[in-house]
Amino acid sequence: MLILECPYCGVACDETELSAGGEAHLKRFGPDSSEEDFEGYLFVRENPKGVHFERWRHSYGCGKWFHAARCTMTLEVFGTYSAQTFEPPKELSDKISAKRPGWSWRDFA
Known part of the structure; x- marks a missing residue:
C-alpha cells in the first residue's frame, strides 16, 4: 500500500x-500557443521506470493538492511538498x- 504524508x-x-492527479510540474501553455504545444500538454507524459513526480489530492482529508516524489518500481516514497512550487525542493x-546516484528527470537533476 502506498502511504503519503499530506x-x-x-x-x-x-x-x-x-x-491521483497525474504527472507534476507540467508546463501549461496560454491561448496563443501552437497546436503542437497544446497537444503535447494534453497527451505527452513522462512514464519513467524509477523516480517520478506526481500530483495527489487529499480527497478524504483537507482536500488540497500536493506533489509527491516516489519510485515507480519499488513504490518508495521520497517525500511530499506543496503543489504551489515550480520544481521539487532542493x-x-x-x-x-x-539513494539513487545518477538519477535524472527533466531539468530537476
Whole structure:
C-alpha cells in the first residue's frame, strides 16, 4: 500500500484517502500557443521506470493538492511538498540523489 504524508495537514494517509492527479510540474501553455504545444500538454507524459513526480489530492482529508516524489518500481516514497512550487525542493532532490546516484528527470537533476 502506498502511504503519503499530506504536507498541509501532516496526516500520513494511504492511497485510498487520496486521488491521483497525474504527472507534476507540467508546463501549461496560454491561448496563443501552437497546436503542437497544446497537444503535447494534453497527451505527452513522462512514464519513467524509477523516480517520478506526481500530483495527489487529499480527497478524504483537507482536500488540497500536493506533489509527491516516489519510485515507480519499488513504490518508495521520497517525500511530499506543496503543489504551489515550480520544481521539487532542493532537500528532496538531494535525498533522491543520495539513494539513487545518477538519477535524472527533466531539468530537476
